[in-house]
């Protein structure tokens with residue numbers, strides 16, 4: 001594949017990135033100690049509406065540590081989204097726990113809340129063991145229907161941990177969670193600052209929580225579980241999951257631009273919606289009335305029985321025109337190492353994978369570039385030779 005002319009989702013470094021990085025170099029704080037790390041933690045937590053933030057080396061590390069401080073250990077069950085990037089599920093396995101893969105709701109593309117509520121209550125009534133934690137991922141910047149999940153978790157004593165890696169800035173607009181942002185509803189919430197995310201630190205993550213003791217323990221685990229003092233005493237097996245001051249400097253600069261980034265993503269989504277909304281065989285991303293998605297990665301479904309092409313062919317055509325699109329993820333249960341995992345529901349994740357196509361939506365995407373993407377895609381969908 002040649003280098004795309006119009007990439008899928010690339011960083012937008014238009015603010016104070018250069019001057020904050022320069023400050024790190026000038027002060028010699030380039031590694032894991034330095035003022036940008038606590039500043040990024042505090043400013044990020046305040047921005048999402050959570051009391052504490054713990055910076056991590058990646059979103060995957062944040063999920064790993066969050067599950068561990070939530071008490072997940074060997075032999076425990078964690079119910080997790082099946083239709084998600086694999087990094088949601090793998091940390092469960094790192095801890096020796098067992099993922100139960102929950103299918104998606106076709107109305108949100110996220111964890112099917114009705115399936116979870118029904119099965120949890122059935123198990124509780126039958127006196128059967130319950131999962132230690134529930135780990136829904138807010139995929140593509142679309143909020144999961146968390147209100148019923150929060151309620152059932154409280155009822156059954158299950159810890160709710162959110163994978164908000166893809167959904168920074170998304171929130172709830174109606175119902176019991178109105179005004180809350182994703183990542184702050186569960187006991188712990190996790191975010192990623194990988195290069196393709198809405199804000200980036202090059203690579204990095206953040207765990208947020210309202211629980212001071214859990215935040216302290218998470219910080220301890222991410223810093224090799226070293227006790228304070230000059231000597232190297234470690235009170236448990238920890239990790240080197242620290243974020244560097246350089247990365248945090250980028251994070252602070254990026255966070256300053258988050259509102260503008262969200263506005264850009266939503267404007268791009270509106271233009272795609274208007275252009276593609278009436279095309280036979282195309283389903284637009286879900287827009288539940290109770291949520292404000294961040295529209296991080298704009299994705300559509302192409303029904304090959306109604307459109308002239310399937311998503312594989314559409315992908316090839318876009319690629320030939322220098323336009324980078326991408327299939328959405330294969331559900332985790334299709335990976336050989338999760339083939340035998342227990343599952344709740346089934347069928348929806350596969351259909352999303354077969355039909356889902358993510359389209360270019362970088363913050364810096366120009367209207368003329370987006371118009372070109374739309375023209376090529378429309379021609380493909382309508383069977384015109386392109």
Ligand SMILES: Cc1ncc(COP(=O)(O)O)c(C=O)c1O
Pocket residue numbers: 058059060061084085087088137139163165166191192193194203204205
């Ligand atoms: C849903 C989801 N969870 C977790 C991660 C892991 O984040 P990272 O790549 O920063 O480890 C990502 C992104 O990469 C993701 O999309």
